[in-house]
Amino acid sequence: MKAAVLVFPGSNREGDVAQAIELVTGRKPQMVWHGDGDFEKTDLIVVPGGFSYGDYLRCGAMAALSPVMAEVKKRAAQGVPVLAICNGFQIVTEAGLLPGTLMRNAHLKFVCSDVHLKVETSQSLFTNRYQAGQVIRVPVAHAEGNYFADQDTLKRLEDRGQIAFRYCAPDGTVDGTGNPNGSIRNIAGVFNETKTVMGLMPHPENAVEPMFGGSDGKALFEGLVEALT
């Protein structure tokens, strides 16, 4: 699997995700600067976490307008898979690749902590190594991860199986206790209609080694390798 990781001014988890990809594929992904409207062909595009453009104005707003994102939109339309994590999720929603938006956490504070996620479906490139209903533990680290969409959009997402992950309690119960940021319906990650674009707030790339935060996130990358190689 050939992967490209985008780098914006202010990105800061690009190294983490590159490390995770290298761990499962044995090769370093291509790092793509925000000004590059034209980068090498790849099997997967990753929009990483961080504070692109300082997260000023609105998280992801300025990055969404960069030359590289114009190209990402083009390739996503052609079906190239896009994995968007944390600030990446904010960027792709601003760019219109995924519905909804990420607002300030309900408690207004930055939160860095392990959370539990319920995998909603195994029927996707990104989740094929998990079982539907499985509970995994990965960290979050954000101040604006409070997913919001209007009722029509939410209904459409639910009806079409476009919810990827929901925050839950360790036993899998989806209720307020496991929700770190106030996200509507505990949504932690969503797909586009074709399930080729996935955005999520948690950091599977920081859960790929048992000694460093557990390894529940590793299957996501392994699943991608399996699907895309």
Added chain:
Amino acid sequence: MKARVHVTLKNGVLDPQGKAIGHSLNRLGFPEVGDVRQGKFIELELDETDKAKAKARLDEMCRKLLANTVIENYSIELVG
């Protein structure tokens, strides 16, 4: 020319920041405070003398960058 842009959340969109400010004010001894909404206020210097043109350009800036029209409204005001 100077312009002032207000960006506010649309009705019906939850405003966690506004809510938290309201709560805090209530707790700090301002029980008379009801609903609170927080928006952005952006002041721009423009190198443009034609008012109509400036307005059209500002409108474009708002739609492109300053506001997320899925959840936000904006209003433009020209000063001086």
Added chain:
Amino acid sequence: MKARVHVTLKNGVLDPQGKAIGHSLNRLGFPEVGDVRQGKFIELELDETDKAKAKARLDEMCRKLLANTVIENYSIELVG
């Protein structure tokens, strides 16, 4: 009664947000944009009918919570 409060950075205080917005607008094809400053805009519902009293209370809210008077200025406006 409804009130609108503007909170803006004092002159001379660095405004990283405004700077970044200005940069972005320039890059996006708005070279006419010069200095940009970003502030907050807060709308409050008040259970108070006396204008003078409302104003005094709002002033207190600004000093206590809404503005950081070391680096920010505020202005209050009563509507309806």
Added chain:
Amino acid sequence: MSGNGVSVEKNPPVKLPNEPVITPQIVAEHGLSPEEYQRVLAIMGRTPTMVELGIFSAMWSEHCSYKSSKVWLKKLPTKAPWVIQGPGENAGVIDIGDGQAAIFKMESHNHPSYIEPYQGAATGVGGILRDVFTMGARPIANLNALRFGDPAHPKTRHLVSGVVAGIGGYGNCMGIPTVGGETNFHAAYNGNILVNAMTVGIAPTDRIFYAAAAGVGNPLVYVGSKTGRDGIHGATMASTEFSEDSEEKRPTVQVGDPFVEKLLLEACLELMATDVIVAIQDMGAAGLTSSSFEMAAKGGLGVIVELDKVPMRETGMNPYELMLSESQERMLIVLKPGTEEQARKIFEKWELDFAVIGHLTDTERMVLSWHGDIVGNIPIPPLVTEAPVYERPWTLTPLPAVLDAASVPVPKDWRASLLALMSCPDLASKSWIWHQYDHLIMGNTAIRPQDGDAALVRVNGGHKGLAMTSDCTPRYVQAHPETGGRQAVAEAWRNITAVGARPLAVTDNMNFGNPQKPEIMGQFAGAIMGMAEACKVLDFPVVSGNVSLYNETEGRPILPTPTIGAVGVIEDIAKAVGSRLTQAGLGIVLIGE
């Protein structure tokens, strides 16, 4: 170039328009005593200009000159075979094997954090990060030691939430994990909180960068953010008299821009990977003044600074303001000749300001020019050698009487006592703080906050880890400074060993009251003696540190607080142990006295 260097030296500086006459009041407002001003006159051989006075004032401030603490700091052991650079540079450097060095330091931002907690704390983190990456290191972890007033005091809540948000706001955006620290509450800090921030970075031992300038004619380059009127040196009156529009030019609080600092970090590391840097120094306290001065002084050279070339954020700025501004996210670099364009490209790629603002000379003078006029001309060596150093009178705190254990009543209700202890603010969980700090970014955090006595961070994907901690128990230091100083070092040592690492070196942050009071100076002296003794016994050298004095409100000092930051190494991180009880049925053993 230095062609005009010679004639330049002979020209007396030009007075600026509206330049006030220097009165004893202006001198006092610059924090210089009459005796210190006499030294200024002797060095200059004439009355200084305002900008020159401002430079003396900054360089001879307690903060930059360590005039009250210097004689005592010399007593700390600073050497060991693994020490590459002890005190005297931007940060301390130790060898951790495999061609790698750990670079670290702690620094205070106490007063600014009390005035504006969010920005004060944020810029404190920004400053210490720059100290570490200036030397060529990529920062891998942050720690912070915080002291607040009584939780019931009306200001405490506001200060705590602002400081914590500011530390998180800056560190999180920079993408450096904040992995540890300490937080205590005591009424003695009601009017004077302590914010001590520590950064640890890693660099190859053969790619470490220093501040000493070299090479006459080499260009002096300014990079980073533009200069504004941020935190201009205390002399309010002087700077307002200086300007036409005093409201506009009021000295203001420094505001941090972590986004720009992140770009500056990446740009500096990119430049450091090339071979063009002669010397580099961040612009911290006293900004352009101390950075240019120190680079020239350390290299035994002179410097010409063309102030009109400095990138400015505001209009109408004057040389005084430019020299004394504390605008954040700026660096000064001496480049090898002819490499300016190569360097410029890197900084422009990262959308940062880049300007050649002068060059090195062989005159050992700092010459300031402003649109072609010389506005300042100071000999460098005497400003350093003639700097005031004080051996302040001190009275040692006597050992308190031993408390008879039998006189302490046995608790009636053990359960209630335990609960009372666990819920007291000093002992209660601090997870509400560190959950606001990204402590996992970089994917190397092996022991997180609360999971061990020290944090443990893997070094660049290998097997090696660095353990780090910050410790001090101010009420011990207050009771008996020597014992308290010893204890703080010993505790840091124990915490490093408790996770399985070998303790290597210390950085410190000496937070004390007014050194002009003999009993406060005695606390300082006692703490240093205790620390020195412990460090010697443990072979635990001090490689960097910071002193913050005059922490008092209305004559009431804080508790003496010598914060100790320590770093240790573990060769195989898989062998580390935390303090979390991971399995039922295991035995618990008590060791020691």
